[in-house]
Amino acid sequence: xxxxxxxxxxxxxxxxxxxxxxxxxxxxxxxxxxxxxxxxxxxxxxxxxxxxxxxxxxxxxxxxxxxxxxxxxxxxxxxxxxxxxxxxxxxxxxxxxxxxxxxxxxxxxxxxxxxxxxxxxxxxxxxxxxxxxxxxxxxxxxxxxxxxx
Numbered sequence: 001x002x003x004x005x006x007x008x009x010x011x012x013x014x015x016x017x018x019x020x021x022x023x024x025x026x027x028x029x030x031x032x033x034x035x036x037x038x039x040x041x042x043x044x045x046x047x048x049x050x051x052x053x054x055x056x057x058x059x060x061x062x063x064x065x066x067x068x069x070x071x072x073x074x075x076x077x078x079x080x081x082x083x084x085x086x087x088x089x090x091x092x093x094x095x096x097x098x099x100x101x102x103x104x105x106x107x108x109x110x111x112x113x114x115x116x117x118x119x120x121x122x123x124x125x126x127x128x129x130x131x132x133x134x135x136x137x138x139x140x141x142x143x144x145x146x147x148x149x
Contacts, residue, residue, distance in 0.1 A: 030138065030139035037129050037133070038096075041076040044076050045076030048072065085143050097131050107119075
């Protein structure tokens with residue numbers, strides 16, 4: 001048997017072999033990571049619905065029109081679901097990363113207050129994690145992967 005045939009046969013066997021433990025850990029880690037990145041947005045969006053008037057007043061107090069609140073809620077809730085499910089993940093993660101950076105700049109730019117500085121850095125860090133999703137995609141346990149088959 002030639003080297004080409006042996007290589008092709010080995011490649012075919014590798015492709016049909018069940019996923020290794022490392023692959024399983026990687027796939028599940030990606031799903032859990034997406035979920036952990038997104039749960040903050042999901043809970044935040046849902047809490048804004050429950051405290052609509054107070055959130056609108058707070059937005060107005062920092063110069064953000066309260067008319068944008070429905071867009072904010074939709075971005076948080078729908079973006080979170082999209083990332084958790086792995087549906088159009090790169091787009092949703094990009095939008096949530098931009099949203100996180102804007103929120104950091106608008107609501108947490110008072111670096112004289114240590115809590116605000118930590119909140120700012122939290123938002124920047126979350127944006128970094130979301131940008132990793134933009135670059136790498138959602139992984140195998142996602143609707144994006146199902147769609148691509």
